Amino acid sequence: MANLTIKNLKKSFGDIEILKGIDLEIKDNEFVVFVGPSGCGKSTLLRSIAGLEDVTSGHIMLDHKEITDLAPAKRDLAMVFQSYALYPHMSVRKNMSFALELAKENKEVISTKVSEAARILELEPLLERKPKELSGGQRQRVAIGRAIVRQPKVFLFDEPLSNLDAALRVQMRLELARLHHDLNATMIYVTHDQVEAMTLADKVVVLNQGRIEQVGTPLELYRNPANRFVAGFLGMPKMSFLPGNVTAIDASSVTVELTSGASVTLPAASEHLRKGSAVTVGVRPENIDVVEPSESSLTGYMDIAESLGSDTYCYVKTDGQETLTVRMPGNFACNYGDRIGLRLHVDECHLFDEQGNAVQKPSRMAA
Amino acid sequence: MKTTALNAGPVSSAAEPEKDSRKGESKKTSRINRFMVSPSVLVLALWMVIPLSMTIYFSLIRYNLLYPGDNEFVGLENFQFFVTDFGFMAGMSNTLLLVGAVLLITVVLGVLISLLINQAFWGQGIVRILLISPFFIMPTVNALIWKNLLLHPVSGVFAAIWKFFGATPIDWFSEFPLFSIIMIVSWQWLPFAILLLMTALQSLDQEQQEAARLDGAGPWALFFHLTLPHLARPIAVVVMIETIFLLSIFAEIFTTTGGGPGYETTNLAYLIYSQALLQFDVGLASAGGLIAVVLANIAAFFLVRLIGKSLTEKQ
Numbered sequence A: 001m002a003n004l005t006i007k008n009l010k011k012s013f014g015d016i017e018i019l020k021g022i023d024l025e026i027k028d029n030e031f032v033v034f035v036g037p038s039g040c041g042k043s044t045l046l047r048s049i050a051g052l053e054d055v056t057s058g059h060i061m062l063d064h065k066e067i068t069d070l071a072p073a074k075r076d077l078a079m080v081f082q083s084y085a086l087y088p089h090m091s092v093r094k095n096m097s098f099a100l101e102l103a104k105e106n107k108e109v110i111s112t113k114v115s116e117a118a119r120i121l122e123l124e125p126l127l128e129r130k131p132k133e134l135s136g137g138q139r140q141r142v143a144i145g146r147a148i149v150r151q152p153k154v155f156l157f158d159e160p161l162s163n164l165d166a167a168l169r170v171q172m173r174l175e176l177a178r179l180h181h182d183l184n185a186t187m188i189y190v191t192h193d194q195v196e197a198m199t200l201a202d203k204v205v206v207l208n209q210g211r212i213e214q215v216g217t218p219l220e221l222y223r224n225p226a227n228r229f230v231a232g233f234l235g236m237p238k239m240s241f242l243p244g245n246v247t248a249i250d251a252s253s254v255t256v257e258l259t260s261g262a263s264v265t266l267p268a269a270s271e272h273l274r275k276g277s278a279v280t281v282g283v284r285p286e287n288i289d290v291v292e293p294s295e296s297s298l299t300g301y302m303d304i305a306e307s308l309g310s311d312t313y314c315y316v317k318t319d320g321q322e323t324l325t326v327r328m329p330g331n332f333a334c335n336y337g338d339r340i341g342l343r344l345h346v347d348e349c350h351l352f353d354e355q356g357n358a359v360q361k362p363s364r365m366a367a
Numbered sequence B: 001m002k003t004t005a006l007n008a009g010p011v012s013s014a015a016e017p018e019k020d021s022r023k024g025e026s027k028k029t030s031r032i033n034r035f036m037v038s039p040s041v042l043v044l045a046l047w048m049v050i051p052l053s054m055t056i057y058f059s060l061i062r063y064n065l066l067y068p069g070d071n072e073f074v075g076l077e078n079f080q081f082f083v084t085d086f087g088f089m090a091g092m093s094n095t096l097l098l099v100g101a102v103l104l105i106t107v108v109l110g111v112l113i114s115l116l117i118n119q120a121f122w123g124q125g126i127v128r129i130l131l132i133s134p135f136f137i138m139p140t141v142n143a144l145i146w147k148n149l150l151l152h153p154v155s156g157v158f159a160a161i162w163k164f165f166g167a168t169p170i171d172w173f174s175e176f177p178l179f180s181i182i183m184i185v186s187w188q189w190l191p192f193a194i195l196l197l198m199t200a201l202q203s204l205d206q207e208q209q210e211a212a213r214l215d216g217a218g219p220w221a222l223f224f225h226l227t228l229p230h231l232a233r234p235i236a237v238v239v240m241i242e243t244i245f246l247l248s249i250f251a252e253i254f255t256t257t258g259g260g261p262g263y264e265t266t267n268l269a270y271l272i273y274s275q276a277l278l279q280f281d282v283g284l285a286s287a288g289g290l291i292a293v294v295l296a297n298i299a300a301f302f303l304v305r306l307i308g309k310s311l312t313e314k315q
Helices: A042-050 A092-102 A107-120 A136-148 A166-183 A194-200 A218-223 A228-233 A362-366 B002-022 B027-059 B077-084 B086-118 B124-136 B139-150 B157-164 B177-202 B206-214 B219-246 B251-256 B268-278 B282-312
Strands: A004-013 A016-026 A031-035 A057-062 A077-080 A154-158 A186-191 A203-208 A211-216 A240-249 A253-258 A263-267 A278-283 A288-291 A298-307 A311-318 A323-329 A339-344 A350-352
Touching (some): A004 A042, A016 A042, A016 A211, A031 A194, A042 A077, A042 A154, A042 A186, A077 B206, A092 A107, A092 A136, A107 A136, A136 A166, A166 A194, A186 A194, A203 A218, A203 A228, A228 A350, A253 A278, A311 A339, B027 B282, B086 B124, B086 B268, B139 B157, B139 B177, B139 B251, B177 B219, B206 B219, B268 B282
Parallel strands (some): A077 A154
Antiparallel strands (some): A004 A016, A004 A057, A240 A278, A298 A311
């Protein structure tokens, strides 16, 4: 069992408040990813959980036991660091057994646990080597092995893949996902990489400026972002935002006039919207089609197109000087400066009010 | 004497790879290269060869300044005389004791003090400068400060402390002469150890420490398993450099005890000085100098074998 509860956690460095009241519930066996831009407090939150930072106020509870002021070693947590933080003068075996030896564990137990971890991580041939004789991926595995041997209740990962090259990162990402299944462990993972967040997480926690913006499964956050920040943060390429004004309101839809003069009608629960209120329409690259200029009221010019083989990302400048990203198939052909029309999939668009909060869709509310 | 001999090593060893790497190149460039480096090689060779050969020559003749003109060849008599002299064994053991004790004190205290001042505290900058400053004081001045202001049995600070507690002040230089010298030299060289170890501590990886804390390491385990291995290299550097300089400690002895009482604070460097300039026996002093050179080279050989290996090893 490993249920972690965080209640109203606050942390300040001097006058600067890093965490401004975090409430979070992490269930047993969950893979939770903290994601957010640099300086959002995600690493501080993780380090507070680990006990490496003293919190200013609030509570951290593991299985209903208060651990807020406990020493790091007594919390039954293990952490994998960004720099791996292997002990340079110890062999791989010694690195992994260090915690157990400090805990005065039986020698045979230590050796069984280490060889078990080495087997899981395929480190057996490297056990007698020193960290400096290992490649980045191998060091990463040793760092994970060091965590595994302790059989902690919760694994903490602090941007563990950011020092690896792209190919290795994909491979280690898969291995981490597999490890989560095999060990059946509770894991908390900090990253600024949304791909890692989307692919690994059972639950994503989006942080911004010391606050939790939204918590949910990756798809929930992708499909139904609670506000403009989450909408813009998740998704690659980013969601495009078109400012506009409400011109007409109906029971289940809202008509918005965009800066370029084009009007779009979106399904939305319009209770707290008024005629004339400023809103933002958010639309993902895959929810826009390129059509002939005559077929749509929203027109513009093709800016740069990035061809990735499988897809082509087109950056479009509308007549109202808004920039949009459109995802087209890989064989899509266009030229810089082409005049084009754009058609939005209105059912998939997101509407945000002046404060940046998402306006609920009527269908979702019913469901 | 010693410095000339130590120079001999690098000069001859640098010449060897030079020969090898020249092989592939055209004869003309190699000739020009040789021509260009020859002045400095020549100067270095003269610098080393002339004093060395003069020392060897002096060591083989009878050469006492009190008996000019009486300079006949005596073979190895000077060497035999020097080695069998009572002062030689005393000088050897005092040299070893002095070097060993100062190394021990500076390394142990150096590690502890640099750990202490590595913590953040108010006035850290000033304290660091104060800790480093003894290194900038000239050895003679240092010895005089200790002799007249600190250890003096009547007017010294230590005597005042002893009197304050009602104890009889100690006459340090007559009761514990070698220990007094060790104190003085340690005070001079401790800043050097602190300087090196302090900078090394700043490069100690924070995440490793945090990882160890999560692994359950307390302050002792952190020190023995992380800090000390991290400091192994700078400690090796401190030991090596200090050994080179401590073998030839002279000013501190000259200004305080003058080698006495008896031979109690006479090290090899001081013994050679006393042979040459107190007893005016240049031949005997030259023989002693050559013996000291050989001993220094033996020490250097073992040091390089021991420590050089850990220094060249990649980390």
